[in-house]
Each structure stands twice: as structure tokens, then as C-alpha cells.
Amino acid sequence: MYAGATNGLAGESGCGKTWTALAAAAAELEDSNNVIYIDMEDGPIGLTARMLALGVPPGVLADPVRFAYVRPEEAFRDDVRSIFWALLDQMRPSLVVLDSTGESMALEGTDPNSDDAVALWFQRVATAIATRGPAVLLLDHLPKSDSAAPSPIGSQRKRAAISGAQFIQTIGKEMAFAKGRPGQARLTATKDRHGNFVTGEVSMTLTVNPAPSRGTSSVDALLGPIQDDEWAPTRHMLGISEFLEANQSPQTTAAIKKGVKGKSETVLAALQVLVASGYVTTSSGGRNATLHELVKAFSIGDAYSVPDGVSEGGAPAGGCGHPWHDAKCNPDWCHATHRGRCNKRTEDGYVLDDDGEIVSYPPEMVRQREEQLRRIAEREES
Template sequence: MSLPVGKNYNEAPWADETDIDYNRYFDIAALLKGELPPSPVPKYGIRDDGHALFYDEQVNFVFGDPEGGKTWLALTAASELLRLGATGRVLVIDLDHNGAAATVTRLLALGADRDALADPERFLYVEPEDRLHATEVVADMAAWKPAIAVVDSMGELLPLFGSSSNSADDFTTVHSRILKPLAKAGACVIVIDHLSKGSDSRTFGAGGTAAKKRAVGGVSLRVRAKDAFTPGKGGSAYLTINKDRHGGLREHCPSGDREPLAGLFELRVFDGGVLEPVIHAPKDGQSAPTDFGISGGDPQRLAEDVATLDALDPPPSSQRDVCARMSWGGNRAAEALRAWRDSRRE
């Protein structure tokens, strides 16, 4: 077969594609002319060896059973920016109805400076009333630019948008409207999440869709109580790596385990209610227990609470609803509501 006359076959095959706007694409050539940027490394939640847990400008997850220390760990990282002499802005989005007073009390106990907490240029706390309120807060953050944004918790954020925790599409929608914009605003986003009661899903990670794990841009840490967190006595918890997208934390942890030990989080209590949070770096060869079973709580009482919620008409809609109708505390209501939702999916 003869080739068409007049065509220059030494030209690149794309030479006549003049309608491509390369400004839409990242300039790799310019990147390679200079020094390649270093791989991301965790910045907040500093261990006692100087290495940290959570990545800046990424979505990080902390998950585990109720009262295992998840919120304490997230607020410990936040308090690093709120102590006397520190700088940086912190946002707390409280969907679990911990309350402003309880949250501020915890931050003060962790060493946060009163002036920093009282300054709206340094610290903001909000309990979104609905999805519009939540999206307006996120829009504000594009200008306010928090260094850390704590979202407590994913289990209440999804229902706020009428979304199911088992739907990948629902989670992706909420992620793109709330979590991703916070990270793009420059925040280390620390999302608190929970475990379901099913053994298979507990082994995999946080309850609900697998899309949660795929969406982790930083690190996902499993938190398991070692010594129960008790008012006036403190407590401790194992921190293990469920996912580390960039490997910056895993690099400084013992190898060999399916979920390497990232540290031991400890709250020490002193006179006057002052707390000293310490994230102990793991030692070579050290690991956490591999039992992913349900920790803490009374299984019989939980089963009774689930049956009580199952009998409600109309069905419970949120943790706030359960607290109001049953006169239960926040932790009991949250645990019972999660177990009830899990039982409805089985």
C-alpha cells in the first residue's frame, strides 16, 4: 500500500492538533526543571520522638469504639495550635453534640490558652443545624483558612445530608461538599468516625462504605482503648495505622504488622484537672493487640437500648433526637443509635 503524497511522516503525530489548551494541565516540565517537592509528611499530633500523626492539607480519619479516646486525640492535635505562644487557626465542627462548654473545657485542660480560644481569629466552634448551615461554614473556611479542622463525627455528618453510611455515592457527595473543600482551604482535616458491630467491617476499618478508606488523603488511625478513659483518672489507647497514603508515618513505625502501631496515646491527670496528653512513639518490635472485637460498654445494656430505639415511633433520626426523647447522655445515645442503624442494615 502506498502512503499519501504530501504528508510529512517525520512530524510528531500530534503536530497539527492546534486546539489543545495546555494551560489546563499541570506543567510537569517546569516542575522537573527545579527540585521535585518532598513527599508529604505528617505535621500535627506530635509524638514524643518529634514525628507526627496527621497530614496537613489532607483528610485524615480517626475511628474506633465509643469512649476510646478519639475526640481526645483530635483535640490534642488541635491544642498544639492553641497553646500560649503558638499560632494557627482551629475549627471544630461538632455534629455529635458534645457542646461548646464541654469542648472548650477539654481544650483548656489540654493546655489551650484562654485568649486564643476567645479570639474568633484563632478558634471557631460550630454545631451545624442543617446541611445549608454546614456548607456555609465550609464556604467561610476558604477565606478563614484553618490549620486544623476537627469534624466530630462522620456518623452524624452523613445523616445531616440525608445520606447513607453504606452508599459510596452518598459518601462521595458529602466528601466533596464538606471534607475536601476544608483540605483545599489548607486544613489538616481530622474526621472522627466509628466502628460498626459486624466483625468483617471492624477488621476492614471504619463502619460503612469502603469509599471512606479510598478518600483518605492523609492517614486513617484505628483507636483502641488500653486503659479506659475515666474522668479524673485519664486513660490510654493504642493507635494503629489502617491507611497511610504517603507512608510518612508508617516510615517511623515498627514494620511487619497488618496495622502497624503508630503510638500509644496517654492522658495523664494532675491536681486541679490539668491534663498532660502524650503520644508515645512505638518501640522497635512493639505492636498493638490484633483483636478487633467490640471494646468497652455493656453488651446486655446495649442490646436493650437497641430494642428501645427499635420500638420508637417515629424512628430515631439523630443523636440529638435520642438524647431528647430518651433523656440519655450523648455517649450512650450515640452508641445505641449506631448499633440500631447497624441492626437495620443486617
């Protein structure tokens, strides 16, 4: 967020905009800066609970010079403005969050669809605050059913009046977060007056992970750069990591696919990424099975490396995810003929050719057959 400028963050309801604002506020407080949070959406109890969950010390939140919670109940008239200017002079905050633009405009009696009215609101409220030094972050909503919109709902003057950067926040498939559930949101820059972000590209991510070491309700919410690697099934990667950590022993591919929710091919792709990224190691087990052991836990937002051949959708490019024939697979033929038995056979010790036909049987089965033949031969001799 740019200091001395108005910055916008818009998104659909439930995309985690407030968590992004709180993560930014927590980061400023951690850097010994001061923050003012103008809240017209939540309430002092809810917002304080979230800040505590992020690990902000209670003493910092209680310090009137470090953090100020403001809940306006009347318009930003001259008398109210003078009180707020005094607060700014006392605190000299690096960040002022306004949550949200729509509620503030309603309190001011501003028509959000009127260019002139919106321009006047910025002049009297948001821009007036920014000109006194802090970065101002304005939270707003998007037009209904249009998460690709480049600007918030209402007049285009909202976007035009942004003097810093405007971001649109979205949540990808299966990445929504809630209490006890990790996830990730993406922030796409749709305007940047200073040219540090490429318009139309994802500029940063908000990663939310439970932090049980600090308490059952604690979370880590971090704003960071976008992962440079290709697509990866991070939700499934987290599931595999938790499964291996819970079992505390090497697990076969079949056990992982059975124990982790998701499509078999997506779980397999996630496992490949974890191995390539050094989170999981492999070793040979009985009956030619591959065992997987957790080296270090994976959390959403951690760095990873996507191996060649893994594509969005889960299956290795050109194949269906069956390790015994990989890219040589003809999915239509394989699934219709073998119905997924290929992997089970290899894990049971069978050796298959490229068409899935048996080349050799498991050693134990061979031993049992040899024993049966020996007994038959002994009976015939006697």
C-alpha cells in the same frame, strides 16, 4: 495529620477519639496555628471544658481568629458553604476537626452504606474543605464488636476517600482512662497515602494523665510515638510509683505487693521494670529484706526499659516471680508445696536453697535460740 488532605480516626465508643482530636487541636494552638472544630457529638460547654482541662488558655479559645467552634444545624448547602469558606479565609486554620462523620452524613441525608452517596458527601464536605489547605480530621465509629476492622462502619468508600492517613484507635487491657484515672490508647495506621506510617502497625499513642498542678479536672493528653520497648505493666508501675511516693520512705517487696493492687507476679514484674529504668533504687534492709525507694515519679507514657526475662503476663520468663529462685522455679511444684511462703521467708531473713528449703535462719532467731541454750546450760550448771 496531613495538610490539604482528609485524615480519618475511627474507634469504638469510649476509646477516646475525641480526646485524640482535642490533643491534636491543643498542639496546633500551642504552635500558634488556628483550629476549627466542627462538633456534632458533644456541645460547646463540654468541649470548651475539655480544652481548658488540656491547658489551652481561655484567651486563645475566646479569640475568633485562633479557635472556632462550629455546631451545624443544617445541611452544607451553597449558602452555608459560602459562610464557612469565608471563615476558612479569615482564620486559615492548620486543622479542621469533624466530629463525627456519621452525624454529618445524617444531617446531609447521606446513606453511609451507599458508595455513591458517601463519595458525594466527601466531594461536597470533607474533601472540599481539605482542598482549601487545612488538615481535615474525620472522627468515625467502627463496626460493632470489631475493633480490628481496617475502616469505619459503613461503605468502603469512606476509607477509599481518605487522601491522607486512616487510623484505628484502641485501648489495651487495663489502660482505659477516665476522670482522675490515667491511661493510654493506641493508634494503628490502616492507610497512609504518603507512606510515613507502616500499615497495620501501631503508629502512635495517646497518653492521658491527670495534671492536678493545674486543677482537679486538668489532664495532660499527648500524642507521641509508640514506646520502642517490649511489653511492660505500666498501670502497675504507676501504682507502685504512687505507693512509694505516698509512703515517703523505702518499702520492702512484701509491703509493695500488699499495698499495690494487682496479681503478685505482675506487681513484681512492674517493680523490676521500674528498677531497671531508674525510677526506683534498691538497698539492703533488716533481715535480708530488699528496700525500694522512689527516685522519680513514673507516669503512663514515660520511657522505660524492660529487663531480660520479664514477659507479658507478669512473671519472669521461665519462672513465677519468686526472687529467691527466679527462673529455676517450677511453678506447679512451688505453688502447690510452698503456697507463696517463699518470698515471706526470705524477707523475714531466712536463706533458702533452690528448692525453697531453709539453709539458715534469721540472725535474730539464731540469737534468741543461742540465748535460750545459754540459759538452759546455766540452769543445769547451777
